[in-house]
Amino acid sequence: MIKSFSKPTEQGYYGDFGGAYIPEMLYQNVEHLRGNYLSISNDPQFQLEFDALLKDYVGRPTPLFLAERLSERFGSTIYLKREDLCHTGAHKINNTIGQILLAQRLGKKRIIAETGAGQHGVATATVCALKGIECIVYMGEKDIQRQAPNVARMKMLGAKVVPATSGSKTLKDATNEAIRDWINNPTDTHYIIGSVVGPHPYPDMVSRFQSVISKEMRAQLMEKTGSELPKRVIACVGGGSNAAGAFYHFLDEPGVDIVAVEAAGHGVHTGMSAATTQLGVPGILHGSKSIVMQTPDGQVVEPHSISAGLDYPGIGPMHANLYTSGRAIFMSATDEEALKWAFEISRVEGIIPALETAHAFAVLGQLGMKKDEVSVICLSGRGDKDLGTYMNAMNEQ
Amino acid sequence: MSRIKDLFERKKENVLNVYFTAGYPSLESTLEIMSALQDAGVDLIELGMPYSDPLADGPVIQESSLIALDNGMTIAKLFEQLKGFREKIHVPVVLMGYMNPVLQYGFEKFCADAAAVGIDGLILPDLPPLEFEQSHGAIVKKHALDFIFLVTPETSEERVRKLDGLSSGFLYAVSSSSTTGKEKNFDDVIAYLKRLRSYQLTNPVLVGFGIKDKETFGAVAPFANGAIIGSAFIKAISAGENPTSATQDFISAVLN
Missing domain, CATH: 3.40.50.1100 (Rossmann fold)
Known part of the structure; x- marks a missing residue:
């Protein structure tokens, strides 16, 4: 098998x-x-x-948008899967x-x-x-x-x-x-x-219900680039539902790099982080065996992230397997980096992303993207709900 | 013969099992409360290992768990406290807890250390029978520990028989599908216990969840081999300044 x-x-x-x-x-x-x-x-x-x-109520398929100015900045081709345009503002x-x-x-x-x-x-x-x-x-x-x-x-x-x-x-x-x-x-x-x-x-x-995201991506990539397969797919991961959906139909395609971005909070090793794969060990949380942030005595610890959606001490078991098997590349972004990129994307592409989503953009500079490569970022949600945080950030500047 | 088996050989009805959280109300109160329970006439002690996320338990036990953890209770600390406890305490003692802390301690080491200090059995509600059969069960047996599974009114006859077959010591009948510390309709509980009795299971049955005093104990215990009190006892020892006298008062009110 x-x-x-x-x-x-x-x-x-x-x-x-x-x-x-x-x-x-x-x-x-x-x-x-x-x-x-x-x-x-x-x-x-x-x-x-x-x-x-999904079509008439949620507004699917969501667009696959070529982010031209962002692509230009990184000298590569970057598409955004616009889950922020779903009814209610996220995937x-x-x-x-x-x-x-x-x-x-x-x-x-x-x-x-x-x-x-x-x-x-x-x-x-x-x-x-x-x-x-x-x-x-x-x-x-x-x-x-x-x-x-x-x-x-x-x-x-x-x-x-x-x-x-x-x-x-x-x-x-x-x-x-x-x-x-x-x-x-x-x-x-x-x-x-x-x-x-x-x-x-x-x-x-x-995962199956969310997999519509990557199913659409494949068809849209075919139409726009002539190939169903990009070089890489990038998504933020808390529990991991938008990532599961964005990765799903690419996981068994070895040529596609899978990039998962966790929330580092104040920094992975500051004690104020939600980077589960970096800080957790195998354990059981909420009914499944996965990687869990916990004390040496097996008590589940309280994570920290600026984005409530990534503020979870575990990760879905599919992602735990992607991590330990090496199938996916796990990276992380701090609160500060996420905030910075929320403003960058707003100004460069005219899209205010959710704080969760902003984490996924923060690693772009570290991926060594090449000119002829196609990358897709799952833009999992819009930033309206984070306006309070964004307003505070602007006031502090 | 295991202490639990021996107990049920001698006593087939109105067995009183009392649960409390190790390290609650204070870190060093564990052995004092165990002694007080034995002296007050409790037949079996269920010692809870505190966990940050006790899914099967209600707010009272969760709160006692969080306090016990704040007090510094861990599995290692508990085994340290339990060293030599068999010199004083002769009633059977089972450990109840959740899988995650046990896995971090190491399942095999946990069973070995529990057996070494004189623990008789384990209740790990989130260890499913499938995993138990495939791997953990052999380790439990190797260390001669009893293992107690839970059944509920929703559990099918076929599955009750399977869980009875996997259990030793006794079977824990949850009086309705619910977390600990909730009020119950006892007519339904009695009908359920009569149904369990009609299966003629291999293990004795203790009924738990919703039993809080003499009246509720008396209402359900006759339809099983006895009953388990948890949340109500935790409340009693949290209110009292002195755990020993609070324990004596509570248990004598149930038994006399």
């Missing part, structure tokens, strides 16, 4: 990573999903509805559309989700409003204070936002609370996880 980097084994393993390390109280829910997610999402009727919503909705259709077919009446910065929460609240399904979003108490506009959006869309008051009161704890809700509501509830993390089948399911 040919080893695939994009598809896990039947037990949900990517190399040594993945699986379903869950208490028995979650088994029935997760098993129900595992037993049905492939047959449902491969059903032609499902695919018709999924594709139609997150590709997954929530898929999962809400799946939840309906599983007969679920209630949706729960976790959110950090609120992007996944907004994307979940959006599809629940679209389908008229009850929506509860768990969000760390600290994040609720930091991300007021997204909290307001979720409420306006009819979702109930529940503060996670345990532990460090951020994304990790919101995820714990959502999992507890699922344990306490075993029959009527579906949990829409927002990234390629969690017990099998979540990493595979979310």
Whole structure:
């Protein structure tokens, strides 16, 4: 059998990573999903509805844009995959559309989700409003204070936002609370996880829904460059959902370099970082085996990044395997570099990117890009939600 | 014969298992509370190894875990404290915790050290049966530790039988699909326990989650071999200044 980097084994393993390390109280829910997610999402009727919503509601396909001034600066050819143009402002909705259709077919009446910065929460609240399904979003108490506009959006869309008051009161704890809700509501509830993390089948399911990004890239590259394959694909990685989608259809093409950019925070070795592959070791977090930032005693630590979307102490098991196998190049960018590049891209290309996305641009100078090479950057989200941070940065200058 | 097996040979009903978090309320209170539990008449002690992200537990146990971690509790520290505890404590003791800290400690070393200090069994709720069968189970057996799996009202008969077959010591029946420390409807719990009893399982069954006092213990324990109290006991020792007297008061209120 040919080893695939994009598809896990039947037990949900990517190399040594993945699986379903869950208490028995979650088994029935997760098993129900595992037993049905492939047959449902491969059903032609499902695919018709999924594709139609992606086209008419999300606004897909998103453009592949030749960034001419940026290309000129690096003496190479750089394309931007414009996920920032998706409805709700980021790639997150590709997954929530898929999962809400799946939840309906599983007969679920209630949706729960976790959110950090609120992007996944907004994307979940959006599809629940679209389908008229009850929506509860768990969000760390600290994040609720930091991300007021997204909290307001979720409420306006009819979702109930529940503060996670345990532990460090951020994304990790919101995820714990959502999992507890699922344990306490075993029959009527579906949990829409927002990234390629969690017990099998979540990493595979979310990757598949996000893989539309690289599927479109291939067709668009063919049209624009005469080849489906670029030299490299670059994306930022927190849990890793936009990266999983942008990499997916290139992972088993050995000629394509895969570049993952993590958030270094104040610097990888400052104790204020979220560069999981650099700082973590193999462990178990939120139901799967992956690389986890933790103390020598196995307690999960609180990461730091200026971008809430990358502020997670783990990484999806697919990415952990891409890292340890050497299939992908893992790099990192600091808070300061990300901020600098958010302003650069705004002024050079007229696109204000999300802080998460800005990390991906910060490594461009380190890649040794050549004249005849084509690189694609996944521009995962727009920067409206980060305007507060950007305004502070301008005031300080 | 294992201490747990020996216990259930002698006592087949109303077995009282009490859970508390090691290192809570203070780092050095672990052995004091264990002694107090034994003296108060508890049959089995479930010692929680604190973890930053205890998914299967509710807010009370999570809070006690965070305090225990702040106090400096680690697996290494716990084994250090437990050295020689068998000179005083004779009731069976099982360790309950999550896989990540155990993996960092080293699974084999963990089992070896647990057995060496006199621990009788393990409850690791996020170690799935598949992984247990493929690798971890052999290590647990090698060190002569019992391993206890959880079942819930949602667990199918086929799977209950499988988990019963993989377990030794006892089977942990979660009284409803829920995290610890939640209120329960006991009619449903009793129907569920009767169903489990009808399977004629190889292991004794202890029921946990939602049991907090004499009344709730009395309501469900007769339908199994006994019951487990956790969150309610944690609350009792957190309120009391003196862990020993708080333990005595709480347990005697349950048993008398």
